[in-house]
Amino acid sequence: MLSKTKRTEKANPGTERVKKARSGTGRRERERIRSKTGRKERVKDFLRSLCFLCPSFLGVCLFFIVPFAVVVKYALTDSSAADAVFVGIDNFKKLMTNAAFKLAAKNTLTFSAAAVPLSVILAIVLALMLESRIPMKSAFRSFFLSPMMVPVASIVLIWQVLFNFNGSFNVLIEATGGKAIDWLNSDYAQLVVILLFLWKNLGYNMILFMSGLHNIPKELLEYADVEGASEWYKFWAIKLRYLSPTVLFVTILSLINSFKIFREVYLLAGNYPYQGLYTLQHFMNNMFNSLDYQKLSAAAIIMAVVMIVLIAFLFMIENWFGKDVEG
Amino acid sequence: MKKRRSRRKNRYFSRGVMFLLCAVFAVLFLAPTVLTITNSFMTESEINSNYGMVFSTTTGGYVSEHVNLKFIPDKVTVSQYITGLVRSPEYLMKFWNSVILTVPIVFLQVAVASVAAYSFTRWRGKIRSGIFFFYVILMLMPYQVTLVPNYLVAERLGVLNTRWSIILPGMFAPFSVFLLTKYMRRIPYALIEAAKIDGCGEWQTFTRICLPQCRAALCSIAILVFIDYWNMVEQPLVLLNDAEMQPLSVYLSTINSGEIGLAFAMATVYMFPSLLIFLAGESYLMEGITHSGSIKG
Numbered sequence: 254m255l256s257k258t259k260r261t262e263k264a265n266p267g268t269e270r271v272k273k274a275r276s277g278t279g280r281r282e283r284e285r286i287r288s289k290t291g292r293k294e295r296v297k298d299f300l301r302s303l304c305f306l307c308p309s310f311l312g313v314c315l316f317f318i319v320p321f322a323v324v325v326k327y328a329l330t331d332s333s334a335a336d337a338v339f340v341g342i343d344n345f346k347k348l349m350t351n352a353a354f355k356l357a358a359k360n361t362l363t364f365s366a367a368a369v370p371l372s373v374i375l376a377i378v379l380a381l382m383l384e385s386r387i388p389m390k391s392a393f394r395s396f397f398l399s400p401m402m403v404p405v406a407s408i409v410l411i412w413q414v415l416f417n418f419n420g421s422f423n424v425l426i427e428a429t430g431g432k433a434i435d436w437l438n439s440d441y442a443q444l445v446v447i448l449l450f451l452w453k454n455l456g457y458n459m460i461l462f463m464s465g466l467h468n469i470p471k472e473l474l475e476y477a478d479v480e481g482a483s484e485w486y487k488f489w490a491i492k493l494r495y496l497s498p499t500v501l502f503v504t505i506l507s508l509i510n511s512f513k514i515f516r517e518v519y520l521l522a523g524n525y526p527y528q529g530l531y532t533l534q535h536f537m538n539n540m541f542n543s544l545d546y547q548k549l550s551a552a553a554i555i556m557a558v559v560m561i562v563l564i565a566f567l568f569m570i571e572n573w574f575g576k577d578v579e580g
Numbered sequence: 581m582k583k584r585r586s587r588r589k590n591r592y593f594s595r596g597v598m599f600l601l602c603a604v605f606a607v608l609f610l611a612p613t614v615l616t617i618t619n620s621f622m623t624e625s626e627i628n629s630n631y632g633m634v635f636s637t638t639t640g641g642y643v644s645e646h647v648n649l650k651f652i653p654d655k656v657t658v659s660q661y662i663t664g665l666v667r668s669p670e671y672l673m674k675f676w677n678s679v680i681l682t683v684p685i686v687f688l689q690v691a692v693a694s695v696a697a698y699s700f701t702r703w704r705g706k707i708r709s710g711i712f713f714f715y716v717i718l719m720l721m722p723y724q725v726t727l728v729p730n731y732l733v734a735e736r737l738g739v740l741n742t743r744w745s746i747i748l749p750g751m752f753a754p755f756s757v758f759l760l761t762k763y764m765r766r767i768p769y770a771l772i773e774a775a776k777i778d779g780c781g782e783w784q785t786f787t788r789i790c791l792p793q794c795r796a797a798l799c800s801i802a803i804l805v806f807i808d809y810w811n812m813v814e815q816p817l818v819l820l821n822d823a824e825m826q827p828l829s830v831y832l833s834t835i836n837s838g839e840i841g842l843a844f845a846m847a848t849v850y851m852f853p854s855l856l857i858f859l860a861g862e863s864y865l866m867e868g869i870t871h872s873g874s875i876k877g
Binding site: 303316319378411455510516534 | 593594598601602605606607608609610611612613615616619631647649686692693695696698699700702703711715717718721722723724725727728729730731732733745748749751752754757782786802807810811812813814817818828829830833834835840844847848850851854855858862865866868869870872
């Protein structure tokens with residue numbers, strides 16, 4: 254009888270109870286194996302699972318874990334030679350006083366701080382816009398998603414035409430009586446790259462939010478309608494609450510993508526851009542060129558730590574914000 | 581009655597505004613792509629007179645002072661394509677470089693990931709969920725963190741400056757493992773159990789039960805991986821010193837001012853495969869993105 258109720262629970266996925274029931278099946282399965290067969294069979298089963306995991310896990314070990322241990326070693330010693338001396342956090346200290354690193358970190362952080370919230374908010378706006386009943390909805394969806402498929406290298410030419418000192422935007426500005434701006438060689442450069450970033454990433458984020466909106470229980474919204482809730486209140490009190498896991502994910506995703514902005518900058522402005530565009534990857538590239546393993550390793554570790562801390566922080570916020578919603 | 585009518589009017593009005601807003605956004609999103617494509621059909625002289633001053637440092641006499649952004653070329657020509665694809669083979673070489681870097685990564689990564697995803701789906705335990713969690717963390721790391729380890733390994737293995745330095749780490753990228761595992765966990769466990777009772781071995785269960793079930797997932801993951809690597813710039817810059825082996829994405833940025841028209845044409849050629857995939861597999865792509873949507877669970 255008990256197993257029967259469990260099976261019915263399994264039939265409607267998506268609730269918290271199912272997760273428990275599912276892991277329960279796993280546990281039951283394991284118990285069954287344990288009781289029916291002996292130790293030998295269990296070992297065999299374990300080995301089989303290992304066989305399947307092996308190719309991927311060995312690769313990950315070889316290309317990420319083991320070398321990362323070497324990276325840690327480099328970061329803590331004074332040279333990559335065999336007779337390296339342990340120097341503790343000296344390399345980190347040196348890195349922290351390095352002007353190029355400081356500039357790169359500052360630029361990357363300001364860029365992320367501006368681009369990530371913008372891309373989250375605008376993506377929500379786009380998703381809400383496409384949620385309303387308008388004609389040609391799926392066409393618009395494809396249009397918004399299309400930049401994601403276009404390689405950055407292909408459209409930087411147009412970007413240069415738009416934002417050059419003699420470019421279209423300045424023509425427009427001068428026509429309306431403004432003063433021409435040297436977009437790529439001034440503090441506006443970050444703005445140009447933010448625009449490119451948004452252009453590229455909004456579609457993907459929008460799709461994520463659309464599926465998030467789709468998962469909100471319709472009854473809840475209808476109930477709110479009956480009670481006479483305004484659109485604004487519905488958005489704030491219901492939709493956003495249900496979207497909070499999506500917001501978390503999109504924020505993390507945008508954060509990762511904002512670290513990849515080097516690609517756009519490199520293709521737009523080359524290896525030596527205006528200093529406002531000097532990103533962490535530029536710094537890394539220079540270090541690769543001079544084969545400065547110590548600085549490279551220290552920088553990689555700092556970034557990994559910063560990333561982990563940021564993500565943990567975001568998870569905590571999400572837990573607090575969406576705690577009363579069963580997602 | 582009157583009130584209801586006005587409310588309906590209101591609704592139509594707000595829908596109209598929404599539509600207009602969407603249309604404006606759509607134009608903004610499409611413009612760069614469309615401009616690149618249409619401009620690739622311009623003659624070299626037209627391109628030069630329109631955009632010459634953007635790309636050349638010295639302004640010649642024949643170019644106007646400001647750019648003249650045009651959607652439709654005065655005279656449609658495919659001469660740029662002929663030059664790029666037939667007369668000067670280096671562009672085709674670079675295009676081939678992109679292909680030979682991306683295609684193996686897509687296939688190998690999906691193959692390796694599907695096996696690993698099966699393992700994560702079929703067996704669960706503390707160790708394996710720990711490993712899975714580690715994959716998630718690794719997936720979230722930016723390039724700057726993973727490139728250094730990759731470089732060190734490539735150097736140790738002696739594959740630095742060869743294609744393998746990019747393909748090998750690409751094979752084991754954790755992203756598709758993560759996504760496929762999430763798909764596979766949706767397959768009812770009873771199905772796997774039934775296969776086992778019917779006498780399927782693990783490998784058979786995997787190839788005959790699991791893989792056919794997630795054919796759509798494999799497609800969408802392949803598309804996502806393809807976009808990611810077709811678009812790559814960082815890895816080749818660091819791992820491939822040899823300019824001969826650089827993919828077209830890197831090479832496109834090194835065009836000189838005399839060949840702007842050619843660059844536009846090659847940019848169009850470069851976006852062609854991914855646009856084609858987009859048109860063919862948009863529903864898969866959409867599904868893939870949707871399922872990547874939550875890290876939890």
